[in-house]
Amino acid sequence: MDIKVFFHKPTFTLTYIAYDQETKDAVVIDPVIDYNANSASYSYEATKEVVEFLQNESLNLHYIIETHAHADHISGAPYVKEKFPQAKTMIHENIKSVQEVFKGVLNIGSLKTDGSQFDHLTKDNELIEAGSLKIKTIATPGHTPACACFLINDEALFSGDAIFMPDYGTGRCDFPKGSATDLYNSVMNKLYMLPDHLKYYTGHDYQPGGRELMYQSTIGASKANNVRLTAETTEAEFVAAREKRDAELDVPKLLLPSIQLNINAGLFPEPEDNGTMYLKLPFTKA
Ligand SMILES: [Fe+2]
Numbered sequence: 001m002d003i004k005v006f007f008h009k010p011t012f013t014l015t016y017i018a019y020d021q022e023t024k025d026a027v028v029i030d031p032v033i034d035y036n037a038n039s040a041s042y043s044y045e046a047t048k049e050v051v052e053f054l055q056n057e058s059l060n061l062h063y064i065i066e067t068h069a070h071a072d073h074i075s076g077a078p079y080v081k082e083k084f085p086q087a088k089t090m091i092h093e094n095i096k097s098v099q100e101v102f103k104g105v106l107n108i109g110s111l112k113t114d115g116s117q118f119d120h121l122t123k124d125n126e127l128i129e130a131g132s133l134k135i136k137t138i139a140t141p142g143h144t145p146a147c148a149c150f151l152i153n154d155e156a157l158f159s160g161d162a163i164f165m166p167d168y169g170t171g172r173c174d175f176p177k178g179s180a181t182d183l184y185n186s187v188m189n190k191l192y193m194l195p196d197h198l199k200y201y202t203g204h205d206y207q208p209g210g211r212e213l214m215y216q217s218t219i220g221a222s223k224a225n226n227v228r229l230t231a232e233t234t235e236a237e238f239v240a241a242r243e244k245r246d247a248e249l250d251v252p253k254l255l256l257p258s259i260q261l262n263i264n265a266g267l268f269p270e271p272e273d274n275g276t277m278y279l280k281l282p283f284t285k286a
Pocket of ligand 1: 068072
């Protein structure tokens with residue numbers, strides 16, 4: 001299996017294409033569109049790169065996988081799907097509970113909360129065949145309830161925002177229905193039970209201290225050196241440190257536009273009668 005990596009510097013997001021050179025079978029993980037928050041305008045530079053690679057390599061795209069409903073960038077899944085209509089969008093079935101929460105927060109009466117915006121809702125331990133690629137879903141709630149990691153061909157784990165590079169730690173757990181206890185259990189009882197030599201690929205790399213981009217480590221390295229959660233960390237230690245750190249973090253800059261689009265599988269709202277689309281912005285006292 002080969003892995004093509006794309007780094008979206010404005011949001012520090014990694015997008016991956018996992019593919020088989022011989023059979024041409026492929027999946028995309030976490031594609032991104034560009035969004036300018038100042039002008040509330042979008043463009044497809046980052047997504048086009050992904051599509052062009054798929055086209056140039058004549059890949060047969062089976063799935064467009066979301067590791068979760070992202071709160072920091074807008075999904076490029078609809079754009080990729082437009083170019084590869086046979087590809088199925090996929091996310092963990094707990095997206096339904098994320099939809100339920102944000103339907104309330106954003107007061108979007110029309111939002112369906114049955115996950116039907118996605119082509120496939122995956123479950124923990126589900127095995128999915130994408131041609132010659134064998135995908136196993138590993139539900140890893142904590143950062144959000146709908147987070148999942150995807151193990152492909154027993155060779156590569158796409159870890160989303162569960163674990164990052166060992167020098168950065170784990171995803172935050174302070175979003176609605178996030179839980180540091182859940183993340184601890186997801187990592188300790190699921191990811192850290194995988195073989196030490198298994199390579200994992202992170203959903204983000206924030207380049208701590210300005211270091212060069214890194215996006216791949218091993219389960220063994222995270223168990224030994226993850227700054228927030230090694231194999232020796234107790235649940236109480238992790239939860240206390242995670243919650244303390246999360247209390248210091250700002251709300252992600254693109255939270256409101258990202259989450260309202262991503263819970264709708266990245267699909268845009270209908271244009272209003274003047275032909276323009278609008279996003280919602282709760283306006284509250286600080
Ligand atoms: Fe995230």
